[in-house]
Amino acid sequence: MTVVALLYDVARLDEKMLIKELRERARLHLIHVPSSVLEMGRGPGVDAALERCVSHYNAVSSAAAAESWGARTVNTAESIALSADKAVTQALLHRAGIPTPRTMLAYSVESAVRAARDLGLPVVLKPLMGSWGRLAALAGDEEAVRAVSEHREYLGGPYRVHYIQEYVRKPGRDIRAMCIGGEAPAAIYRVSSHWITNTARGGRAEPARVDGELEDLVVRSCEAVGVEVGGVDVVEDPERGYLVLEVNAVPEFKNIVRVTGVNVPGLIAEYLVSRVRR
Amino acid sequence: MPELRCPICGGPVRVDDDALPGELVEHDCGAVLEVYQDGEGRLSLRPFEGVQEDWGE
Structure with missing residues (x-):
């Protein structure tokens, strides 16, 4: 049976949903990074690892450790490091021809x-x-x-x-779209009268339709930064249409699950296990 | 359901049987507590230090 690790630091609802889905598909090795010692080059014998640390430095370093064990990581340490830097992300999006705010x-x-x-x-x-x-x-x-x-x-x-x-004069909302292995299965509008629409900051989540143009943009954005499972933030400009703000390599998805009903953690778990089977 | 002690007020805190290290618990006294494993491997509670500078998605 495939053995997968979940690398995490805070056990949020997102991680608990992932744990349930991963246990249905593989033998799960839970690694609470803050209380662990990770030896480079010598790991617990896992085929793949899902990186879920909220701390950026915990995420990059523990993904790197898992890679040193030979585990297939999602996402890779490199893509987490690249996507966390807004200037680097902008450069990669530009090179891929993806529209972004000036x-x-x-x-x-x-x-x-x-x-x-x-x-x-x-x-x-x-x-x-x-x-x-x-x-x-x-x-x-x-x-x-x-x-x-x-x-x-x-x-x-x-x-x-x-x-x-x-400042993009967005219509009181932006879009958070999930991308999993080259597909965009679900998205939400984050609606707020405040200019910051993050649901972590009080924005209200509503289901959003993923049209062909949005899916193409979301998938290409993740590919540009090497992210396989990501949350892409998009704003709608009244004249230019979709503009990509950023790609999140350890995305939260509980609000997407809640309002769209799409089993995002199940899709992530399936994707991770399928990478090992290949 | 294990009953632990709040490190702030000393009151009882019930956590789920399947509680994980890294899980956050809000206690009646207003404290936000983090579940962790002590040196003996037992579940215990400590005050949650809050969102750090490098936290995010």
């Missing part, structure tokens, strides 16, 4: 203000790495851009790279 990188407060002026206010300032809308700021005028940028400079490290994006 984005600029600036390396000082003054150049951040210049970039915002060029993009047209308001603009969105995001940390290079970050999730759930954390530390994302909507700046309506140059003084706000200056204030946020100055705070970022003070934080230092990666925050000193200013990632500035045009």
Whole structure:
């Protein structure tokens, strides 16, 4: 029987659903990463590993450990590392010809203000790495851009790279679509009157239809960053249509399951086990 | 259903039989607690440290 590992740090509803589905298809080895010692090159004898750590550094390193054991990992350490960096993701999406919001990188407060002026206010300032809308700021005028940028400079490290994006006048919602092994089986609208629509920040989930154009975009976005199981965030621009914001390599899906009824964890488990059988 | 102790208020906390290390439990006293395995391999509770800087999807 196939032996799979689930690498995790926080056991959320998503992980519990995955555990149930994986146990129906394989022998499951649960690895709670924060309380484990992972030896590079010597593992517990698993054929495949599903990476589910919420901590980015836990995720990349534990996926790397599983790869050193010869396990087939979903997602790979490399794709998790690439997708976590918004600038790298943007570069890969651009190279694949995928439409994204206009984005600029600036390396000082003054150049951040210049970039915002060029993009047209308001603009969105995001940390290079970050999730759930954390530390994302909507700046309506140059003084706000200056204030946020100055705070970022003070934080230092990666925050000193200013990632500035045009504000897309989306219709009070964005789209989170799941991609599993080259297919997009389900998507939701995240509806909110607030400009941050993440359900982790209070956005309401409603089922969304995955049309051919959206599916193509979602699948190609994941392929561009090497992600096999991903959650792709998409906004709808009134003139340009779909624009891809980012690809999430350890996606949450409980709200997608709840409102669409699609058994996302079952599809992920099936995909993982099928990779071993190949 | 195992009964553990809240490390904040000392009150009883019931966790599911199939509770996993890394699971979060909200207690009546307002504390958010994390299930973990102590050095003896027993389930125990500690205060959840909160969302860290590198947490996300």
